[in-house]
Amino acid sequence: xxxxxxxxxxxxxxxxxxxxxxxxxxxxxxxxxxxxxxxxxxxxxxxxxxxxxxxxxxxxxxxxxxxxxxxxxxxxxxxxxxxxxxxxxxxxxxxxxxxxxxxxxxxxxxxxxxxxxxxxxxxxxxxxxxxxxxxxxxxxxxxxxxxxxxxxxxxxxxxxxxxxxxxxxxxxxxxxxxxxxxxxxxxxxxxxxxxxxxxxxxxxxxxxxxxxxxxxxxxxxxxxxxxxxxxxxxxxxxxxxxxxxxxxxxxxxxxxxxxxxxxxxxxxxxxxxxxxxxxxxxxxxxxxxxxxxxxxxxxxxxxxxxxxxxxxxxxxxxxxxxxxx
Numbered sequence: 617x618x619x620x621x622x623x624x625x626x627x628x629x630x631x632x633x634x635x636x637x638x639x640x641x642x643x644x645x646x647x648x649x650x651x652x653x654x655x656x657x658x659x660x661x662x663x664x665x666x667x668x669x670x671x672x673x674x675x676x677x678x679x680x681x682x683x684x685x686x687x688x689x690x691x692x693x694x695x696x697x698x699x700x701x702x703x704x705x706x707x708x709x710x711x712x713x714x715x716x717x718x719x720x721x722x723x724x725x726x727x728x729x730x731x732x733x734x735x736x737x738x739x740x741x742x743x744x745x746x747x748x749x750x751x752x753x754x755x756x757x758x759x760x761x762x763x764x765x766x767x768x769x770x771x772x773x774x775x776x777x778x779x780x781x782x783x784x785x786x787x788x789x790x791x792x793x794x795x796x797x798x799x800x801x802x803x804x805x806x807x808x809x810x811x812x813x814x815x816x817x818x819x820x821x822x823x824x825x826x827x828x829x830x831x832x833x834x835x836x837x838x839x840x841x842x843x844x845x846x847x848x849x850x851x852x853x854x855x856x857x858x859x860x861x862x863x864x865x866x867x868x869x870x871x872x873x874x875x876x877x878x879x880x881x882x883x884x885x886x887x888x889x890x891x892x893x894x895x896x897x898x899x900x901x902x903x904x905x906x907x908x909x910x911x912x913x914x915x916x917x918x919x920x921x922x923x924x925x926x927x928x929x930x931x932x933x934x935x936x937x938x939x940x941x
Contacts, residue, residue: 623729624667625660629653631727632720642817644793652716655691659683662692669724674734677717681740685710708743748919749878750886756786758872759865773838773851778864780828780835781848784810785880787828789887789905791815792861792880798847800836805829814906822904888916 633650641649659680665672684690684705714735721733759782767775785795794812802811808824824832839849846855865879878885884905891901898913907913 623669625669625672626657626667628669628724628729629657629720632723635723640817642793642797642813642815644797645815649716649720652713653720656680656713656717658691669730672721672730672734674737677734677738681710681714681738684713706743707741711740711743714738714740745915747922748885748889748915749876749882750889751786751878751882755869755872755874755876756782756886758874759868762868762871773840776831776835776838777848778868780831781861781864782868782883783828783831784824785883786887787824788812788822789884789891790822791884791906792858794906796846796848796856796858796861799845800847801845803832803847805833805836812906815908818906820903820906885916888913889919892916892920 629650632653633646636649637646660667660676663676663679665676685707686704688704690705718733718735721730721735724730725733760779763775763779763782765775767779781795784790788810790810790812791814794814797813798810804810808826808829810822810824811819812822813819841849841853844853844855848856848861850856850860862879869875869879888901888905891904892898895901898910898917901916902910902913905912
């Protein structure tokens with residue numbers, strides 16, 4: 617196959633994003649690819665690399681991945697929205713960029729724009745799973761109490777909205793992208809059923825209980841923009857975005873005196889572990905979480921096994937059983 621001369625990286629990124637959009641990828645997935653590749657183009661421009669894709673080397677990509685992994689002030693960002701770029705990136709973040717670049721350059725090979733992907737000579741190990749730590753019941757109660765305080769002190773909209781967000785996340789285990797993709801018409805507040813659009817544009821129905829339903833009903837009473845279909849809004853009536861939810865959870869944790877790590881996704885972990893404690897059917901959990909396989913569910917069952925083992929040790933500690941003084 618003859619390779620076209622002088623195809624620019626910028627043009628290829630635009631073509632790749634368009635391809636993903638026409639393939640039916642969800643808007644959040646397309647945005648994910650676009651944001652990661654936009655930052656790659658920013659770095660390439662800053663370094664003065666050639667915009668001709670044929671001259672992109674594996675060493676340049678290694679340099680970029682090294683920048684992601686070690687630079688503490690990435691992308692030239694300052695002020696609000698730059699917090700996550702002002703600390704060292706995790707290994708999983710580096711791997712995210714590696715996967716996106718691999719997907720992009722493999723596509724470029726398949727389309728005949730380059731003969732070989734430079735990613736073929738680069739290895740980035742998969743991240744090792746961390747111990748899953750859920751929010752405790754006390755931590756959830758303290759965050760809800762902050763929301764209730766706001767509601768009772770003339771912040772009816774924010775207090776009711778934030779309470780509803782926390783309880784819907786806790787009670788359904790949905791992803792942040794699924795939460796933000798919810799429309800008013802997706803909710804049946806009588807049954808508690810919610811239609812969500814998951815990864816790969818796969819639709820499923822989840823359920824919330826009475827407490828979450830009541831919180832959502834109260835929020836809808838103070839949600840004044842009746843013509844807007846997006847469920848979650850800002851005080852200005854604009855759709856709430858990822859950064860807004862991360863910021864509100866971070867502020868609630870700070871005000872509630874919660875110092876542990878973890879943010880929005882931790883609600884998903886909390887839901888999964890609490891669900892398994894009550895219902896041992898891993899296939900039910902797999903469906904509710906929207907996983908295509910049982911790999912992540914097995915991590916949750918392993919976490920429960922660890923908890924059971926630690927509780928058992930309280931009764932079987934060899935040193936304690938000696939009754940030494």
